[in-house]
Amino acid sequence: QQPVQSPQAVILREGEDAVINCSSSKALYSVHWYRQKHGEAPVFLMILLKGGEQKGHDKISASFNEKKQQSSLYLTASQLSYSGTYFCGTGGTSNTGKLIFGQGTTLQVKP
Amino acid sequence: NAGVTQTPKFRILKIGQSMTLQCAQDMNHNYMYWYRQDPGMGLKLIYYSVGAGITDKGEVPNGYNVSRSTTEDFPLRLELAAPSQTSVYFCASSYSRRGRWDNQPQHFGDGTRLSIL
Known part of the structure; x- marks a missing residue:
């Protein structure tokens, strides 16, 4: 089932x-x-795993609340380059190989 | 490093025609994926593969077929093109480590923009 952003x-x-x-x-x-920037391919930012392991981006942080089945992406001191559409992809049971993406959040940073 | 290479970049098909979208990766990744992205929407998984000779259906497999005879290549076949298949198609790959497929990022190709008229 698709996650909701x-x-x-x-x-x-x-x-x-x-x-x-x-x-x-x-x-x-x-x-x-x-x-994902307009007309381009999606680019990896962050992975959060059950149990707390996290891999990601220097200037972007995220949290993963396993009990609430939620994740949040924190963009601080936004730059023009942050503009684009952000997608979360969720993995359910560990062996399916399927990553299900949300519908996306469009972020526009203005000068 | 080329990464994930998709060909063609653009294609226009007539209804009922067939075509194969090519995808190749040179990173020795074991997992490969095909997604479609409709305008203003998210990515929908069509098929994926965990290694040569092994494929499985994603969320929207109807109307498509895949094969994976080598680690590097994962072509997507449209047999009878329909207007509903107009979309941008992305191929991606990732490396499964320590028995988990989801602890490594997916690397995407630049996409194939397909229009069916």
Whole structure:
């Protein structure tokens, strides 16, 4: 089942902060975050695993609440280059190989 | 390093035609994936493969077929093109480590933009 992202869109000024949420109705073993700029391929940002392991980006942080089946992506002191659409992908039971993506959150950073 | 290479980049098909979208990776990744992305929407998994000779269905497999005879290549076949298959198709790959497939990032190709008229 597709995870739900919120908000659907957000507009920021440079230097402002943003939080993007990803919720699932099913138990999660992992959450991936990707950013996609218009007309380009998705690019990896962050992986969060059940149990607390985390791999990711220097300037972006994220949390994973296993009990609530939620993840949040924190973008602090946003830059123009942060603009794009952010997708979370959720992994359910560990051996399926399937990553199910949310519908995306569009972030626009203005000067 | 080329990474994940998809060909062609653009294609226009007529209804009922067939075609194969090519995907190749040079990173020795064992997992490969095919997604479709409709305008303004997220990525939907079509098929995936955990290694040569092994494939499985994703969320939206109808109308597509795949094969994986080598580690490097994972072609996607459309047999009878329909307007509903107009989309951008992305191929991705990742490396499974320590028995987990989801603790490594997926690397995406640049996509194939397919229009069916």
